[in-house]
Amino acid sequence: MAAQKNEKMEAIVSLTKRRGFIYQGSDVYGGLSGTWDYGPLGVALKRNIMQLWWKLFVDSRDDMYGVDAAILMNQKVWQASGHVDTFVDPLCEDTVNKRRYRTDHILKDNGIDPTGMTMQQMDVAIQEHGVKSPDGNPLSESRTFNMMFTTHVGPVADEKSVSYLRPETAQGIFTNYKNVVDSFYPDLPFGLAQQGKAFRNEISPRDFIFRTREFEQMEIEYFVHPDKGQESFESLLADIHSFLDLLGLPKEAVHELEVPAEDRAHYSKRTIDIEYDFPIGREELLGLAYRTDFDLSNIQRVSGKNMEYNVKGTNEKFVPHVIEPSFGVERALMAVISAAYTEDEVNGEKRIFLKFPEHLAPVKYAISPLLKNKPELVEKAREVYAILKKKHGNVMWDDNGNIGKRYRRQDEIGTPYCVVVDFDSLEDGTVTIRDRDTTEQKRISIDDL
């Protein structure tokens, strides 16, 4: 089963590169580990996912406000949030060739579950089980490694000028809570939503776009009255499932993991990880966390500014509680592609196609003349193309190779409909439209497209 799963993952990596979805970052120079670049179809798919999210969680709601904070922030943000001290991974070293590894990954790769272990317990486990490095050498004791990328802002590189590439977008929301309340004074509950890049200096990035050093997040901090947290938690959980449905993820591959108290952050009243059956196994797709007043209280303490919310028309004041739905764009993208990837057989030949939901497909219609060397067919097909392009935008002209090859290519990029203009089209104004999923073809009038 593991072998079969890896085969699917490899097939996806290969298809997405070949067809212009996803390339290794800095590919032409031999790459930069943990970074990925998006080609024309990858960009289109990613934009469709991100815009769907924004429409669902921001534009169509009355209780959500968008923000967009800078990636570089005052270092106090990460001191207050605890990231400077505690955003660390355990790191051990091959004592011979000095290669470094995440201790928890080394354990997992050796069939030992590191969940809940302290760093010391991991080191003990390595000793007890005689775990070696992937090159067969002894491993050093672990030390902590902060996963934030460090840089310096301004002309002097010293302690004062240290800044970090944000490891999450969430803090860019919390630091703007007061600004938004001052500008809009929204009633509780209300949410601030943000999409943007985040960075983690992963020691061992892996599993394609699942664990990368640079990624895109879609996060909401939903501010609630301290008595109403559970209610909003439930309603946001339902909204998350609606979004996952729209991504075309099969319900049976989506799992809620209620994180037990001992595994939650100390401030969290409740956390649900939404896991998905990726080709690499069941892994976290997104999280929903009840963070209480932890973040705003930290900001209040360190900045000295009052973060209390005053309920309109009353004297009631408190630091609001927060529910945080946190999505990773690349993980959503990987789930969408994994769910869409399908192999079947057509006329005795193996076929690969991506059965994206229509509203996510990078290309909705591909338009072809039956023969590219017949000017009258090309002219008519160009007309049809122009009409659909103007109407839908995401329409592709495709006259390369014979019709069979075109279908094959459009199947691989997940185009729901291929439209072919033939000699009958010139006579009666109809075209052939071919359905990606059933491969069925039927004739319809150009006007009905």
Added chain:
Amino acid sequence: MAAQKNEKMEAIVSLTKRRGFIYQGSDVYGGLSGTWDYGPLGVALKRNIMQLWWKLFVDSRDDMYGVDAAILMNQKVWQASGHVDTFVDPLCEDTVNKRRYRTDHILKDNGIDPTGMTMQQMDVAIQEHGVKSPDGNPLSESRTFNMMFTTHVGPVADEKSVSYLRPETAQGIFTNYKNVVDSFYPDLPFGLAQQGKAFRNEISPRDFIFRTREFEQMEIEYFVHPDKGQESFESLLADIHSFLDLLGLPKEAVHELEVPAEDRAHYSKRTIDIEYDFPIGREELLGLAYRTDFDLSNIQRVSGKNMEYNVKGTNEKFVPHVIEPSFGVERALMAVISAAYTEDEVNGEKRIFLKFPEHLAPVKYAISPLLKNKPELVEKAREVYAILKKKHGNVMWDDNGNIGKRYRRQDEIGTPYCVVVDFDSLEDGTVTIRDRDTTEQKRISIDDL
């Protein structure tokens, strides 16, 4: 005139903060110089500008392909492009308090034009004119300062692990040229387009969002046959002007500066800077540069990979030439807000409003009940709100204060239409609709909204 201009700039900075467009980055912790955060209305306006650009330059065209490269790239990218060696600013120091300044800015602030001066010539000018630091102290000789932010990727911080926050999105396009050609083999001319963050460690960020340390670019590299460069240059220039028209920028405030040969990069055959009359003066809004084969040839030399394009069905091979239209989102945003900012007088009172083009306005309709304590008015207004929200998305409920205050607030955020539901609405199904620019009100049927 200068004072008046600064007044307008200050009024814009104040309005955009108060109304939830733009806040200082890391505001709650005293800020981080050169960074800005976008509030709900700023995000909406920025998204509208960026989506308009994408629609115009990518989705509606047959010759454009989107890409989205990682911000962190292999350091060879910036060695090959020349940024490691030459992306520098001249930096001088107050010899008493050790504060550092950009030498060219110090000269400009003292009425001396540094255009075309070498660093040595700037130092001579400082001596000759007796220029002092803003604190009145002598200035040191200048040295060069690289404007790229530096970080380290992976667990070891050494020369090999150095990476940079990209100072432009362009190189993320060039490095994907071959990937896209391999996936799609488009006919020449074709363009690759990207939107994304870029970072420059400016010594003295200033002028609101005009010169910042973190900003968003929209860039196209348009690949052409070496004989056809001028033609594509002209046609892209026309496309740029169409975009600026759609931003609502008055034609008389937009200027083409044909950069003379001696001021162009050595590889550039032609460069036009599009300048705009900002409140801070006439400054660069965007650039259009004919970069010849400079970038692809560098990549070919350093990577050893062939960057030649083979014209389909022929033996003709060459490294394509490139035309680069390069837009800054924040500068476009600042131009849009500056162009929209208007003061007039209504009934003897001063009024401020933002006359955004309708397709860019963050809020298109504001819906109010005439009186918020009349449940039947509120109910009817909520109905109207729900209809318009579903249809347009960018619709705001506004029942704070009296109608006059609501109009004032909506004027300041640039809402084209305010809709008021009153007692007549309950009788005859009409509402009052008020025009932002003329302040005229008329009654129309709810169905006609």
